[in-house]
Amino acid sequence: MNVIAEIVRINELELQNGSANTSASWHAKYADSAWVYIGNLPIALTEGDVICIMSQFGEIEDINLVRNDDCGKSKGFAFLKYEDARSCVLAVDNVSGSKVLGRSIRVDHVEQYRLPKHLQEKEEEGNTAPIMTGAGHAYVDKELGSSFNIHKGQDLFMSPREVMQREEMDRAKEGKLERKAERDKKRRENEERRERKEERKRKHRSKKTKRDDSKISDSDNNSDEDQSSSHRQDKKRRKHRKKYGATSF
DSSP states (O other): OOHHHHHHHHHHHHHHHTOTTSTTSGGGGGTTOOEEEEESOOTTOOHHHHHHHHGGGSOEEEEEEEEOTTTOOEEEEEEEEESSTHHHHHHHHHHTTOEETTEEOEEEEOSSOOOOHHHHHHHHTTOSSOOOOSTTGGGTTOOOSSSOOTTTOOOTTOOHHHHHHHHHHHHHHHHHHHHHHHHHHHHHHHHHHHHHHHHHHHHHHHHHHHHHHHHHHHHHHHHHHHHHHHHHHHHHHHHHHHHHOSOOO
16 A cells, blocks of 8 residues: 555544544644655646645745756655644645646655755765755755745746846846956955065065175175285385385385
């Protein structure tokens, strides 16, 4: 017996024995979790489609439609979080077994939701940056197909043309920010080059000053030696005159 049929059977049994919506219900085990698993989804469905189907049972806080890392296609299952865990009971009881585009949808409780694989890997690597677990966490560092932002929402009354215009404006704004960041980067690089150049000049001037000081010192030493030699010569001449008279030396 598959899971969908088993869920339907248990729900019917609880209705018969009166344990539905009580602490004896099998749903009570998952009272602390607001996440549900949705399986056997048609791969053509997007996050928005799944939200439209599931939002009739409560306010939705987050969704993770699992996709192929290489091509971005849906793998046919998703995890969805409600604002109230009681909405999970309604979704499991009412959607399991329902057909969407010819496929029987499976909805089940998730006792402990796990982060997406790419976030788990970051966590295992000991990344010091905080791991985002709020709304839209599954799409961090992912390339999206549109400029839709889960934090801003979507204007359902906008025409397709207005949507395109807004996306073009968003792309232009992003391009402007990227160009500004590039200019700031180049300016910092130029400043660093100027600082390195000035540092080289300072070192060159310092070396030149040391060489000049050394030359002056050598010149002074040579002058002292010349004076000492001249003094010795004068002394020798005086001694010779005293001994031999005025005869030329």
